[in-house]
Amino acid sequence: MSSYLITGGAGFIGSNLTDLLLEAPTNTITIVDDLSMGSQDNIPDSDRVTFFEHSITDHAFMQALLRENQFDYIVLLAAVASVADSVERPYETHLVNQEANLNIIETLRTAHLPFKKLFFASSAAVYGERPELPKREDMAVQPLTQYAVDKYATERAIINYARLYDMPMVCARFFNVYGPKQNPASPYSGVLSIVMDRLASGKPFTFFGDGEQTRDFVFVGDVVNAIRGLLQTPAAKADVFNIANGKQTTLNQVVAQLEQLTGQTLNASHEAARAGDIRDSYADASKIDQFEFMHHTPLAEGLAKYVASIA
Ligand code: NAD
Ligand code: UD2
Numbered sequence: 001m002s003s004y005l006i007t008g009g010a011g012f013i014g015s016n017l018t019d020l021l022l023e024a025p026t027n028t029i030t031i032v033d034d035l036s037m038g039s040q041d042n043i044p045d046s047d048r049v050t051f052f053e054h055s056i057t058d059h060a061f062m063q064a065l066l067r068e069n070q071f072d073y074i075v076l077l078a079a080v081a082s083v084a085d086s087v088e089r090p091y092e093t094h095l096v097n098q099e100a101n102l103n104i105i106e107t108l109r110t111a112h113l114p115f116k117k118l119f120f121a122s123s124a125a126v127y128g129e130r131p132e133l134p135k136r137e138d139m140a141v142q143p144l145t146q147y148a149v150d151k152y153a154t155e156r157a158i159i160n161y162a163r164l165y166d167m168p169m170v171c172a173r174f175f176n177v178y179g180p181k182q183n184p185a186s187p188y189s190g191v192l193s194i195v196m197d198r199l200a201s202g203k204p205f206t207f208f209g210d211g212e213q214t215r216d217f218v219f220v221g222d223v224v225n226a227i228r229g230l231l232q233t234p235a236a237k238a239d240v241f242n243i244a245n246g247k248q249t250t251l252n253q254v255v256a257q258l259e260q261l262t263g264q265t266l267n268a269s270h271e272a273a274r275a276g277d278i279r280d281s282y283a284d285a286s287k288i289d290q291f292e293f294m295h296h297t298p299l300a301e302g303l304a305k306y307v308a309s310i311a
Pocket of ligand 1: 175177
């Protein structure tokens with residue numbers, strides 16, 4: 001029987017993680033989410049789930065929550081996940097993406113609160129536009145937006161706290177996650193959630209550029225399985241791991257596969273590439289592959305599951 005705190009648990013990855021953890025019959029889950037991007041519909045109706053609609057930037061609230069409950073595992077997923085938002089509102093997003101997380105780990109440290117493992121979700125964004133491929137965790141980083149700066153700073157804070165104060169904490173850099181429950185509401189939502197939405201509605205889709213840009217698309221089921229694995233593996237500590245499929249795929253290739261799976265044709269046009277868009281990105285996943293729990297769902301299989309979840 002384990003108790004989990006998941007910040008951002010009403011979002012895409014957080015709700016998939018909640019579903020996975022609830023498969024173990026005695027796990028209990030506490031979610032803190034302000035529903036700025038997540039949805040109440042994503043939260044299962046279960047007496048093992050406690051939901052607080054609240055911002056993690058309320059430091060007093062988070063301190064009290066941590067002090068008054070005993071969580072075995074803490075998963076930090078809450079973030080303003082849109083890079084574009086962090087360019088528009090760098091200070092406000094910084095308060096969520098970095099300061100709120102620092103408050104949480106500082107509370108754990110100063111109050112000497114016991115817990116088994118804390119996980120923090122970082123991003124491939126920390127690599128920036130450096131040309132070396134595939135991206136390895138020991139490469140130099142180049143965070144080019146406040147989003148990436150905050151992800152990198154929080155990673156470093158967590159790794160340093162883990163080392164300096166012997167706290168069991170670990171970070172991962174997610175690449176392009178796709179799958180059920182991803183919200184297509186923003187133009188900066190994951191591109192495959194937008195493609196799926198447009199295939200279903202027939203509304204127009206715009207390729208930014210020629211569609212030959214490449215990404216490392218990783219199925220959300222593999223991501224939440226890896227989060228659980230990192231939480232349960234004591235050796236994964238004071239460190240950061242890429243979570244990716246380790247495969248490079250063009251946007252054109254993945255769109256063609258989705259058209260085939262859905263039997264629909266995308267109503268597509270092309271515009272210039274987005275300013276600051278990275279042309280190519282994929283991960284060296286060998287560091288996380290040292291753990292037996294890591295599973296790589298082939299793209300065709302993950303896309304089929306995604307389509308089936310919507311049909
Ligand atoms: P998401 O937007 O679906 O989930 C984030 C959740 O955090 C949302 O439910 C949102 O309502 C909540 N939130 C935002 N601000 C909050 C606040 N102040 N207080 C409480 N809750 C707040 O995004 P996601 O794709 O599920 O991302 C989860 C994490 O993974 C984020 O930290 C994101 O930066 C990171 N990440 C995601 C991807 C990806 O491909 N989806 C890639 C790299 C990193
Ligand atoms: C991802 C992350 C971002 C950051 C970045 C780091 C997501 C949603 N975003 O951005 O947070 O970590 O990686 O490198 O995971 N595109 C279109 N049409 C659309 C939408 C997108 O052509 O309507 C293109 C877009 O220009 C890009 C590609 O699709 O070339 C992927 O876009 P994305 O927003 O899904 O992800 P990315 O890699 O830009």
